[in-house]
Amino acid sequence: MALKDDLQSAVKKIFHDDRWTIRDGNVVPQPEDLGLGNDGVNLDGTVLYADISGSTRLVDSATPHFAAEVYKAYLACAARIIKNEGGVITAYDGDRVMAVFIGEGMCTSAVCAALKVEGAVLSIIQPALKAEYPQTDYVLKHVIGIDTSKLLASRIGVRNDNDLVWVGRAANYAAKLTTLSDQFAIWITGSVYDSMAATVKFANNTNMWKEHSWTPMNKMRIYGCGPWKIDV
Amino acid sequence: MSFPDMTVLKPDLDAAVRDIFAGVWSERDGEVVPEPEDLKLGNDAVKLSATVLYADISGSTALVDSYKGEFAAEIYKTFLICAARIIKDEEGVITAYDGDRVMGVFIGGSKSTHAVRTALRINAAVLHVVNPALRAQYPTSPYELKHVVGVDTSEILVGRIGVRNDNDLVWVGRAANYAAKLSALNEGFASYITDSVYDNMHDRVKYSLKGEDVWEPRTWTAMNKMTVYRSNYYWTLI
Numbered sequence: 001m002a003l004k005d006d007l008q009s010a011v012k013k014i015f016h017d018d019r020w021t022i023r024d025g026n027v028v029p030q031p032e033d034l035g036l037g038n039d040g041v042n043l044d045g046t047v048l049y050a051d052i053s054g055s056t057r058l059v060d061s062a063t064p065h066f067a068a069e070v071y072k073a074y075l076a077c078a079a080r081i082i083k084n085e086g087g088v089i090t091a092y093d094g095d096r097v098m099a100v101f102i103g104e105g106m107c108t109s110a111v112c113a114a115l116k117v118e119g120a121v122l123s124i125i126q127p128a129l130k131a132e133y134p135q136t137d138y139v140l141k142h143v144i145g146i147d148t149s150k151l152l153a154s155r156i157g158v159r160n161d162n163d164l165v166w167v168g169r170a171a172n173y174a175a176k177l178t179t180l181s182d183q184f185a186i187w188i189t190g191s192v193y194d195s196m197a198a199t200v201k202f203a204n205n206t207n208m209w210k211e212h213s214w215t216p217m218n219k220m221r222i223y224g225c226g227p228w229k230i231d232v
Numbered sequence: 233m234s235f236p237d238m239t240v241l242k243p244d245l246d247a248a249v250r251d252i253f254a255g256v257w258s259e260r261d262g263e264v265v266p267e268p269e270d271l272k273l274g275n276d277a278v279k280l281s282a283t284v285l286y287a288d289i290s291g292s293t294a295l296v297d298s299y300k301g302e303f304a305a306e307i308y309k310t311f312l313i314c315a316a317r318i319i320k321d322e323e324g325v326i327t328a329y330d331g332d333r334v335m336g337v338f339i340g341g342s343k344s345t346h347a348v349r350t351a352l353r354i355n356a357a358v359l360h361v362v363n364p365a366l367r368a369q370y371p372t373s374p375y376e377l378k379h380v381v382g383v384d385t386s387e388i389l390v391g392r393i394g395v396r397n398d399n400d401l402v403w404v405g406r407a408a409n410y411a412a413k414l415s416a417l418n419e420g421f422a423s424y425i426t427d428s429v430y431d432n433m434h435d436r437v438k439y440s441l442k443g444e445d446v447w448e449p450r451t452w453t454a455m456n457k458m459t460v461y462r463s464n465y466y467w468t469l470i
Contacts, residue, residue, distance in 0.1 A: 007469065010310075010313050010317070011310045011361050012365055014309050014310050015310065015366060038302075038309075055409055064387070064389040064404055065277075067389075067404050068389050069252050071404055072393050075402060077248070079398065080244065091328060092393065093329075094402070094412055095402070116241075124249050125249055128253050129253055132254055152301040154308075155309075156308075156309050156312045158317070158326070163312075163329050167296060169293075169296050172292055172332070176293065232241045
């Protein structure tokens, strides 16, 4: 079949032919849990994106091996901490990682993971980097964005690919939050702030979070955190 | 601080990070786009000269904020399925789906021409396949799919992050960064390419049938004022 006919029938199938079958999920689905058509899983989920900031400067000015070591160190720590907190890694893409947390305490777990990633950056990665490369003035900066909402997970429908799409506010906003200033290592939405436990809100009776108004996003209420961390 | 203690992680992370920074790299030139199983978990890398493409739905925040989940999912699925099939048809390899975007990698002698033609054909798919089908199915909906494709080319180092069982490749190099950043531009153009891509691609993806250059230079202020090119041209799907 010519490509155009092939695309037209695939698109028609999605918009017109297929009816949605949607079930509520209580685990984060894998691609094989879903059919290739309009099959979906609804979840209440908390989405976390962790991104190295200034990665363009890093790849432009450092050797590729140094940059690769920084990527690997950051992403390896982030992935392990996320899994340790019960999150599921749903995508590695370039220099960032996406994870989904579900269930009771999902906001607290996601924020706890973020604070521990910050702990790993400050207490593990940065010292190891300095020990191996005493001359370098490179300082690893990162931004983690977290939002929570209803999510619809579905497959794009490309056989053999790991092709889940995550549709919902949290997936979008969490990714967008990582593009904010790295003055704060962690940015969360008001919904996350309102649902998370006091254990990740206060340290030594001080609120770790500062309220901001996110101007391009209808001035929504968001919170930045830094330089607080949790030691891993 | 009175947080749940998970000190068991620290020795593990310390060792993993130390191994990464101190490890000696083994590296080879790649002739194919690697899969995670082609690389070892340590500092093992494949070097590629590659053209990277990111295709991204623009305005997806407004889409998920204002429309039903199923409708937004149909838009995501139709866009990404078209992008994925065109990338594969142009001999590119899909390396990641992440939210509402897809990353493809092209290698070989005509990699930039293939990647740019992919961008132009994705534009045709949006204009001539997805949006007409969308209007046919939802005649009263004001929604119109817009997208941006970014393309850059450079040396790329591919390594594994080192998380067992995960599809955990990292793509280190300018093209991976710039292509993603270009696809985030939102100023009414469907395709952006860097000057390196523009200089390397074949004339047939540069000029229209009338011989006019279909690419317009623009200074990318945020990126050291480098020159990039933008276009709303499409390559007709057959």
